[in-house]
Structure formats: structure tokens, C-alpha cells
Amino acid sequence: MSTLFSLSKEGSSGDHEGLALKETRITPIRRSGRRKLFVITGIAGTIVVVLALALGLGLGLGLKKTSNMSYVTTNSSFLLDQNFVVTNITTTRYYEFVISEATGSPNGFERTMLVVNNQFPGPLVEVNSGDELVVNVFNQLPNGTTIHWHGQLQNGTNYMDGTNGITQCPIPPGMNFTYRFTINPSQYGTFWYHAHASTQYTDGIYGPLVIHSPSEPIFGQYDRDALVILSDWYDVMSSGLLTQYLSSAGIDGSNYGGVNPGAEPPPDSGLINGKMNGSSFDLEPNLSYRLRIINMGTLTEFMFSVDSHVLSVVEADGISIEPVNVHRVPIHVAQRYSVILTTNQTAGSYNVRGEMQSSCYKLSNPNLNTMVLATMTYGASPTTPNTQDWSDAIPALCLDLNSTMIVPQIAMDPPNSTDVVQVFMSFQQTIQSGGTQTLAFMNSTSWLSDTTNPTLLQMSKAGIQTTFDSNQLVVVNDNITVFDLILNNYDDASHPFHLHGHVFWILGEGDGSYTSGVSQLSTTNPPRRDTLTLPGYGWVAIRFITDNPGLWAFHCHIGWHMAAGLLMQFADLPGQIQQLQIPSYLSDQCAQQGGGVVAN
Ligand SMILES: *[C@@H]1O[C@H](CO)[C@@H](O)[C@H](O)[C@H]1NC(C)=O
Ligand SMILES: *[C@@H]1O[C@H](CO)[C@@H](O)[C@H](O)[C@H]1NC(C)=O
Ligand SMILES: *[C@@H]1O[C@H](CO)[C@@H](O)[C@H](O)[C@H]1NC(C)=O
Ligand SMILES: *[C@@H]1O[C@H](CO)[C@@H](O)[C@H](O)[C@H]1NC(C)=O
Ligand SMILES: *[C@@H]1O[C@H](CO)[C@@H](O)[C@H](O)[C@H]1NC(C)=O
Ligand SMILES: *[C@@H]1O[C@H](CO)[C@@H](O)[C@H](O)[C@H]1NC(C)=O
Ligand SMILES: *[C@@H]1O[C@H](CO)[C@@H](O)[C@H](O)[C@H]1NC(C)=O
Ligand SMILES: *[C@@H]1O[C@H](CO)[C@@H](O)[C@H](O)[C@H]1NC(C)=O
Ligand SMILES: *[C@@H]1O[C@H](CO)[C@@H](O)[C@H](O)[C@H]1NC(C)=O
Ligand SMILES: *[C@@H]1O[C@H](CO)[C@@H](O)[C@H](O)[C@H]1NC(C)=O
Ligand SMILES: *[C@@H]1O[C@H](CO)[C@@H](O)[C@H](O)[C@H]1NC(C)=O
Ligand SMILES: *[C@@H]1O[C@H](CO)[C@@H](O)[C@H](O)[C@H]1NC(C)=O
Ligand SMILES: [Cu+2]
Numbered sequence: 001m002s003t004l005f006s007l008s009k010e011g012s013s014g015d016h017e018g019l020a021l022k023e024t025r026i027t028p029i030r031r032s033g034r035r036k037l038f039v040i041t042g043i044a045g046t047i048v049v050v051l052a053l054a055l056g057l058g059l060g061l062g063l064k065k066t067s068n069m070s071y072v073t074t075n076s077s078f079l080l081d082q083n084f085v086v087t088n089i090t091t092t093r094y095y096e097f098v099i100s101e102a103t104g105s106p107n108g109f110e111r112t113m114l115v116v117n118n119q120f121p122g123p124l125v126e127v128n129s130g131d132e133l134v135v136n137v138f139n140q141l142p143n144g145t146t147i148h149w150h151g152q153l154q155n156g157t158n159y160m161d162g163t164n165g166i167t168q169c170p171i172p173p174g175m176n177f178t179y180r181f182t183i184n185p186s187q188y189g190t191f192w193y194h195a196h197a198s199t200q201y202t203d204g205i206y207g208p209l210v211i212h213s214p215s216e217p218i219f220g221q222y223d224r225d226a227l228v229i230l231s232d233w234y235d236v237m238s239s240g241l242l243t244q245y246l247s248s249a250g251i252d253g254s255n256y257g258g259v260n261p262g263a264e265p266p267p268d269s270g271l272i273n274g275k276m277n278g279s280s281f282d283l284e285p286n287l288s289y290r291l292r293i294i295n296m297g298t299l300t301e302f303m304f305s306v307d308s309h310v311l312s313v314v315e316a317d318g319i320s321i322e323p324v325n326v327h328r329v330p331i332h333v334a335q336r337y338s339v340i341l342t343t344n345q346t347a348g349s350y351n352v353r354g355e356m357q358s359s360c361y362k363l364s365n366p367n368l369n370t371m372v373l374a375t376m377t378y379g380a381s382p383t384t385p386n387t388q389d390w391s392d393a394i395p396a397l398c399l400d401l402n403s404t405m406i407v408p409q410i411a412m413d414p415p416n417s418t419d420v421v422q423v424f425m426s427f428q429q430t431i432q433s434g435g436t437q438t439l440a441f442m443n444s445t446s447w448l449s450d451t452t453n454p455t456l457l458q459m460s461k462a463g464i465q466t467t468f469d470s471n472q473l474v475v476v477n478d479n480i481t482v483f484d485l486i487l488n489n490y491d492d493a494s495h496p497f498h499l500h501g502h503v504f505w506i507l508g509e510g511d512g513s514y515t516s517g518v519s520q521l522s523t524t525n526p527p528r529r530d531t532l533t534l535p536g537y538g539w540v541a542i543r544f545i546t547d548n549p550g551l552w553a554f555h556c557h558i559g560w561h562m563a564a565g566l567l568m569q570f571a572d573l574p575g576q577i578q579q580l581q582i583p584s585y586l587s588d589q590c591a592q593q594g595g596g597v598v599a600n
Pocket of ligand 9: 416
């Protein structure tokens with residue numbers, strides 16, 4: 001079966017006969033030749049998977065202690081340095097990243113982790129808008145890896161986007177890749193970086209990227225900066241869980257109330273700044289703090305709050321917004337919000353809460369404590385807080401902060417669209433030799449990375465290419481196009497979608513399927529961001545301009561879903577791709593791939 005994309009010129013009629021809602025999930029479709037690594041046969045294959053997991057646990061509990069792997073460190077403070085000079089005079093900032101395995105126990109359970117510079121979360125990268133950023137990544141893992149700079153426009157440097165199979169090949173073990181790019185002068189706010197190969201970031205390869213600017217509308221309107229990194233956490237390596245997730249039987253449901261092929265592994269814990277229930281924010285009284293909240297998790301939407309403190313939301317994904325007061329902020333995977341918190345209540349200690357929205361999972365984990373706590377203290381010695389949570393109910397909708405609350409301070413109406421792309425995402429059972437497998441689809445394509453010939457290199461060699469192998473859905477358009485992208489969800493769960501290399505406008509969202517001319521769209525200063533949540537059995541309409549030459553992933557940021565294929569690509573201005581200054585070591589590393597190992 002081959003799925004080749006050619007640009008649909010007729011625009012969207014909004015209808016999609018034959019794809020009835022709720023029926024798609026179980027439509028079996030026949031595919032072959034995919035994911036041989038994960039194809040298992042009958043009972044024997046299941047035993048192999050189970051044994052592999054048991055072995056993994058054994059290693060985790062026993063052998064590891066005798067190895068000479070170093071122990072991860074976690075910073076005790078996540079306050080930003082007040083002496084960082086925010087300026088529009090640009091400079092070059094150098095970082096060295098060593099990616100390696102290490103032993104750690106963020107939730108009290110010791111395991112092998114994958115980390116940057118032996119730190120978890122990874123080191124802070126702090127720059128001004130317009131700075132050049134140089135990060136040499138030295139891969140000391142036994143597997144290939146890449147580092148993606150989430151939300152960076154990478155205008156003219158698509159090859160520094162760090163996306164396995166799209167903009168580069170995995171950095172081979174023992175090799176370096178130097179990421180060098182200019183932070184777009186128009187960008188500031190809260191970002192992050194993470195591994196973009198298979199589900200590696202789930203094991204710990206992630207950290208914050210803060211971009212300052214005197215031009216940021218909220219610059220100078222608060223006293224101090226602090227990071228709040230939320231993540232979900234597993235007791236075992238993600239690679240084993242991924243093999244189970246993509247297997248015929250699915251995740252071993254015995255711990256979770258039954259077998260459910262296609263259901264994501266639910267996490268074992270949640271973390272705030274790399275710790276379960278142990279982080280502390282030691283603040284000064286009577287100051288305003290900008291809390292930069294980043295969800296670096298793999299599956300979980302969090303509801304963030306601080307007892308007795310109203311939060312004023314001022315940033316969403318790097319865009320300053322009109323301040324809006326809330327008690328709680330919902331934040332899905334890969335999203336960021338900044339909130340201003342004023343330390344003007346009674347001196348003492350307060351609970352900081354990251355409540356995991358486990359109702360969004362397909363499988364529940366009875367051992368998961370969904371209320372992740374940290375302690376905020378000012379004007380007193382820290383004690384265990386006995387403060388009360390806000391009493392307002394949390395809607396179990398698994399949705400974003402209401403769009404009506406996201407009003408960009410720098411108002412910008414989008415230009416009129418010149419083209420429409422409609423896409424349907426679904427999970428479908430596929431038939432493989434000897435079993436079935438639940439994969440994720442954008443239209444009829446389930447993505448599989450080409451780790452030896454990324455689509456960017458294909459295009460840089462071939463010029464304007466419009467046909468790709470059957471695992472790539474690529475929208476190619478050689479003119480600057482203003483796209484309306486309509487994404488319809490045939491799954492009951494919501495999905496946080498991220499578009500690389502662009503900031504998009506959110507024109508609308510709703511239940512059911514989008515209907516042209518009926519579904520409400522807004523083009524008056526709509527929210528702009530880089531990651532949004534597509535509602536379960538719903539739709540979103542976003543608008544963006546294809547003025548950034550290169551290949552850009554558009555994918556669900558739930559690690560399991562991307563690895564199951566929930567990714568498509570946009571090729572902007574392919575006529576300019578051959579002019580990109582792709583470093584020769586990028587293609588050299590493609591020639592050095594081991595071959596055969598499928599690593600989405
Ligand atoms: C840089 O910032 C200074 C002071 O904040 C301002 O006067 C100047 O116009 C800015 N320069 C540019 C190029 O933006
Ligand atoms: C952790 O602490 C070290 C040393 O104080 C500092 O260099 C680094 O930037 C800190 N990392 C984060 C994420 O704050
Ligand atoms: C390397 O990849 C293999 C195959 O996916 C996996 O079994 C193994 O756990 C990975 N190792 C690390 C350290 O990620
Ligand atoms: C990779 O980078 C590290 C740190 O800069 C350096 O020590 C090492 O020699 C480099 N390795 C290779 C293969 O270039
Ligand atoms: C959090 O940690 C404190 C101190 O170690 C402990 O008393 C408390 O029971 C823990 N709470 C949870 C929910 O784990
Ligand atoms: C605390 O600060 C917030 C935000 O500035 C303000 O709305 C509130 O009234 C203040 N409360 C007290 C007790 O001063
Ligand atoms: C904050 O300032 C007010 C008024 O200046 C003062 O009464 C109060 O004690 C201060 N709060 C703390 C915790 O120091
Ligand atoms: C968002 O807010 C608007 C205006 O308050 C309201 O009409 C709408 O129902 C809200 N949407 C959701 C999903 O809560
Ligand atoms: C954009 O579309 C609107 C509504 O269709 C139309 O009134 C307007 O003239 C268009 N603007 C431009 C610049 O084409
Ligand atoms: C996805 O499928 C729909 C319905 O068949 C079609 O209209 C649309 O053009 C397809 N989108 C892409 C990007 O191929
Ligand atoms: C790009 O635009 C030009 C002029 O409007 C048109 O002739 C050409 O067909 C367009 N190319 C594509 C690939 O749409
Ligand atoms: C990228 O740079 C080109 C050329 O300077 C410019 O026309 C385009 O608008 C830029 N795109 C973005 C997303 O910054
Ligand atoms: Cu998803």
C-alpha cells in the first residue's frame with residue numbers, strides 16, 4: 001500500500017463520506033513490511049516480550065547497582081539567575097551536552113535513565129533573542145539520538161531542528177553533532193529541548209530553554225523568574241514499554257484492570273522539577289514571581305495550582321498574552337505557560353500541585369498517586385504545608401485552557417488563507433504476519449522514520465520532490481501558502497499536536513467533524529502557539545504560512561502516539577531547500593547508521 005501525497009488544490013469541502021465517526025478505530029487495514037522489529041508471533045512471541053520485560057526489571061533492580069554508572073544530580077533550586085543580562089545586543093552562547101545512561105531515582109525507585117550532563121532535568125539553556133546558540137551534543141548512549149529545540153523557528157537552519165528521520169539521522173553512538181542556529185529575533189519566552197528519536201525523552205533527555213528579550217511585552221513587569229518542570233515518570237525504560245505497546249497483546253494489563261491493545265502505558269509517578277513530592281520553591285515575601293511552567297511529560301496533561309495563590313497567566317508557548325487570573329492552569333504535553341504569582345499571603349509554606357489528569361488515560365494505574373506536590377515557602381522556615389487545594393471542581397475534559405482566555409498582547413490577525421488541507425487522525429488495527437498491531441494514522445499513513453535517508457536529505461538531493469515512501473505523508477507546496485489545516489480526530493482521546501518551525505493561529509475547535517461554512521472560525525487576534533490539544537472526537541482549525549524552507553514535522557506529542565506513527569510533514573519552499581547550508585557531518589552520520597533498527 002502506498003500513500004503518496006499530492007497537494008489537494010480544490011480546498012476543503014468538509015465532507016469525508018465513508019469515514020463515519022467512531023467506526024474508524026477498529027477498521028482493519030492490511031499493511032506489510034512495517035516494524036519487523038516488533039512483529040511477534042503467537043504465544044511464543046508474547047513470552048519473549050514478557051521475558052524481555054522481566055529481564056529489564058531484573059537489570060533495573062539488581063545488576064545496575066554493581067555497574068559503574070554515575071548517579072544523576074538534580075538542582076536544588078530552579079530560580080533563574082538574577083544576574084543574567086537581558087539585552088538586544090546579541091552574542092554566541094556555547095553549551096556542551098553529553099548524553100549518557102545514568103542511575104537515578106526521581107520517584108524513589110532506582111532505574112537506568114537517559115540524561116544530559118548527568119543532570120535531571122537537563123541543564124538550563126538561557127539566551128537572549130537573536131543570540132547564536134551552539135550546542136555540541138556528544139552521544140555516549142549505545143543507541144542513536146537527536147536533540148530537538150522545541151518551538152524554535154529555525155528559519156534557514158531546518159537541518160538543526162533535530163528530528164530523527166526528517167531533518168537528520170540519529171547521532172551514532174560515540175559521535176558528536178553540533179547544533180548551531182540563531183534564535184529568531186522575534187521569539188522570546190519559555191521553550192524546551194528534548195530527544196526526538198523513538199521514545200528516548202521519556203527516559204530523561206529533556207531540559208528548559210529560556211529566551212529573554214527587552215521586547216517581550218511582560219519584560220520588567222515581575223521581580224523574579226522560576227522554572228516549574230512537570231513530567232510523568234515510568235519505573236522502567238521506555239523502549240521495553242514501547243515494544244509492548246506496539247505488540248499484538250498490547251501493554252500487559254494485569255496491573256491495570258485488563259488487556260487493552262493499543263492503550264498507552266500509564267505512568268508510575270509524576271514529577272515537579274525532577275522529583276516526586278520533594279521539590280521546594282524558597283521564595284522571598286512580597287515579590288512577584290514569573291513561574292515558567294513546562295510540561296516535559298510523555299502522556300499526561302497536568303492541572304497546575306498553588307494553594308491560596310491566584311495565578312495570572314501571561315504567556316502561552318512563547319507568546320505574551322493579556323493577563324488572565326485563574327486558580328488552576330491545564331497544561332498538556334509540550335505546552336508552556338508563564339504565570340505571575342505574588343508572595344503576598346501569610347508567611348509560611350504552601351502546596352504547589354501538579355495534578356495528573358489520569359482520566360485522559362485509556363488504562364488506569366491504581367498505584368499512581370495523581371497529586372504531585374512541591375512546597376513553596378516565603379517569609380518563614382519551610383515546613384510540610386497543610387494548606388488546602390482550591391475547591392472549584394476540575395472538569396475531566398482533557399482540554400486546553402479555554403481559547404477565549406488566550407489573547408495575544410501583540411495583536412495579529414492572520415492573512416486570508418490561500419489553501420486548505422484536511423487531515424483525519426485515527427488509530428487502526430493493522431494485520432501483520434502472525435498478529436495484529438494498533439498503529440496511529442494521519443489519513444491513511446502511519447509514519448515510520450527513515451533513519452538513513454531523512455526527508456530533508458531526500459529533498460536536498462532531488463529538488464522539488466512530491467513522492468515519498470508509503471510511511472511518509474508530506475504536504476509539498478513550492479509557493480508561499482497560507483494554509484488552513486483542519487485536523488479531525490477519530491479517537492476518543494484528546495491529543496496535543498505540535499507543528500515544528502511555525503507559530504500557528506488557532507481559528508477554531510469543536511466536537512465532531514469540521515464542516516466547512518458551518519464550523520465557527522475566528523480570525524480576530526486568535527491565539528498563537530506551537531502546541532494545541534485536539535479534543536477527543538473533535539476538530540481543530542489552525543492557520544500558518546509556509547515561508548520557512550525545510551521539512552517540518554506536525555505530530556502528536558504523546559511519545560507513544562508519535563512512535564505509533566501519528567506524524568505528518570510539511571515541506572515549505574522546497575525550491576529553496578537546495579540552498580540550505582547542510583553541514584557535511586549530517587550526511588556522513590546517515591552513512592554510518594547500523595541499519596535495520598527501526599527507531600521512530
Ligand atoms: C535595544 O534596546 C534599547 C533599549 O532597550 C533600545 O533603545 C534600542 O532601540 C533597541 N535596539 C534595537 C535594535 O531593537
Ligand atoms: C543547575 O546548577 C548548575 C550549577 O549551579 C547550573 O550551572 C545549571 O544551570 C543549573 N541547571 C538548571 C536547570 O537550573
Ligand atoms: C537501545 O535500543 C534498544 C532497541 O530499541 C533498546 O532495547 C535499548 O533499551 C536501548 N538502550 C537504551 C540505553 O536506550
Ligand atoms: C565529541 O565532543 C567531545 C566534547 O567536545 C570531545 O571531547 C570528543 O573528542 C568529540 N568526539 C568526536 C568523535 O569528535
Ligand atoms: C510527601 O513527602 C512527605 C515528606 O517526605 C511525606 O510525609 C508525605 O507522606 C509524602 N506525600 C506523598 C503524597 O507521597
Ligand atoms: C496579592 O497580590 C495579588 C496580585 O497582585 C492581588 O490581586 C491581591 O489582592 C493581593 N492580596 C493581598 C492580600 O495583598
Ligand atoms: C508584605 O508587605 C506588607 C506591607 O508592606 C507587610 O505588612 C507584610 O508583613 C509583608 N509580608 C511578608 C510576608 O513579609
Ligand atoms: C470557553 O469560554 C467561552 C466564553 O466564556 C464559553 O462560551 C465556552 O463554552 C468555553 N468553552 C469551553 C470548552 O469551556
Ligand atoms: C479576506 O477575506 C475576507 C472575507 O472573505 C474579504 O472580505 C477580504 O477582502 C479578504 N482580504 C484580502 C486582503 O484579500
Ligand atoms: C486526507 O484525506 C482527506 C479525505 O480523503 C482528503 O480530502 C485530504 O486531502 C487528505 N489530506 C492529505 C494531506 O492528503
Ligand atoms: C506557484 O504560483 C505560481 C504563480 O502563482 C503558479 O504558476 C504555480 O503553479 C504555483 N506552483 C505551485 C506548486 O502551486
Ligand atoms: C524566514 O525568512 C524569510 C527570509 O528572510 C522570511 O521571508 C520569512 O518570513 C521568514 N519566516 C519565518 C517563519 O520567520
Ligand atoms: Cu496523541
